[in-house]
Amino acid sequence: MNIQYLRGKSFHAARGFLHHLLEEIPDFTRIDNELISCISIPGKETAMPVLPESVYWTRNVWEAPFLLEFDSISEAARALKAIQRNWAPYPVHYSRRTMLIADALPPLPAKPKQFPFTLPEAPMGAFTLLDEHQLLGSARCSSPFPNGEFSFIEDKEGPPSRAYQKLWEALVLAGRMPTPGERCIDAGACPGGWTWALASLGASVTAIDRAPLDEKVAAMEHVTFLKHDAFTLKPSDLGPADWVFSDVICYPEALYRWISQWLESGLAKNFICTIKMQGPSYDRTTTRLFAAISGSRVVHLWHNKHELTWMLLSGA
Ligand SMILES: C[S@@+](CC[C@H](N)C(=O)[O-])C[C@H]1O[C@@H](n2cnc3c(N)ncnc32)[C@H](O)[C@@H]1O
Structure with a gap:
């Protein structure tokens, strides 16, 4: 041997x-x-x-x-x-x-x-x-x-989509999560899996989407729904946030432009966003721009599909 x-x-x-x-x-x-x-x-x-x-x-x-x-x-x-x-x-x-x-x-x-x-x-x-x-x-x-590879014990009652599992995985990887009273922006929130997961942690959530939010999720305590194009809302329109989340289906550059506004504004502390690849190809250029944001990381989570997850945590 x-x-x-x-x-x-x-x-x-x-x-x-x-x-x-x-x-x-x-x-x-x-x-x-x-x-x-x-x-x-x-x-x-x-x-x-x-x-x-x-x-x-x-x-x-x-x-x-x-x-x-x-x-x-x-x-x-x-x-x-x-x-x-x-x-x-x-x-x-x-x-x-x-x-x-x-x-x-x-x-x-x-x-x-x-x-x-x-x-x-x-x-x-x-x-x-x-x-x-x-x-x-x-x-x-x-x-x-x-x-x-790993799996979560699923919640088959509460969340209206299974997307909450990739947010759970991102939060486990981050080693921290929104606490009661913290303010979260959830862009591209519908039908509401991420909003459900965040509100279940006791955080207050501003959910933004052009499509309607699931009624049960919209009725949860501390959930506010804005029916709007998230990317036409500036950070100053939304105000300070402890966490900015995005699961918007869009070209990675569109997300990068919006996130850049948040970074310049200094109004948000933590970010977890899905970089969704459009079509079969992989936007390496924009992925590298995200990865180059100081203190941040880009990963493919086990629960991710044709997408990567970008996260930036305060103090990281
Ligand atoms: C993958 S789904 C989000 C799933 C959600 N995170 C969940 O857990 O249920 C993507 C969402 O992005 C929304 N979307 C696409 N473009 C948008 C935009 N410019 N502003 C807001 N929402 C947008 C779509 O309407 C869709 O509901």
Whole structure:
């Protein structure tokens, strides 16, 4: 048995968006289904590709990849367990053998999670087999969930749409959330999943949309509905906000222009916005503009579709 740590990283594509990740990582060492590796290959140091600077369409990044040479399934499992408890299998080649190794490891948390919760602190590793006796793994990964994947215990009664789940995920990732009495602007609010989630936290919500808000959500305490084009409302029209949210379906530039007004005004403290891609393509230029806003980050959440989430938290 032999472990060799590698330079570089491996990037596991967001579900269904390998093509966007390939745009971001044109130069790589190997690709195993949806796992793109920019790693040093032992004995071929010159083949190490330049690590990409801005990568967003991932579900998980393998931060510290290694190669493990092993003889048997039990030996591979023993070697992984000696490093840490949690390992998510990513079966690509030798899928059955991969899963037999996984079966010999401690079980992973798989139950849907109750919102809110704090991000697990225990490291979650990942591994895949490159051949019968060689495993690529990483003990450190960007996501604390197995292959970036998890689910919430759903509320099937309250929210009028399932979009609230991506807001929940963003708030869990942010590690903070609107508190009772804080003022939220929710642009593109209809039918009202996000507004429902925010009002359920006790925050006061100004929901804005050109379409009507679900009646039950509109009737919630501390919810005010403005039937309006959000982008023709200036920050000074809306006043100070603790949080600005947007899930508006629009071209990313339109959202960027509106958010720029908020940033210039200094009237908002925290932002969580969905950058929705229009058509099949990916607006990298505007995504990079968002990512360049100081202190902010752009991610693809597990509950995101053809969209990215931009967040800026005060004091971050
Ligand atoms: C994906 S839906 C939002 C879903 C919502 N977050 C929820 O949880 O139910 C996008 C919304 O953006 C709204 N929208 C599109 N352009 C808009 C604009 N310029 N101003 C306000 N709302 C807009 C649409 O009417 C639509 O209701």
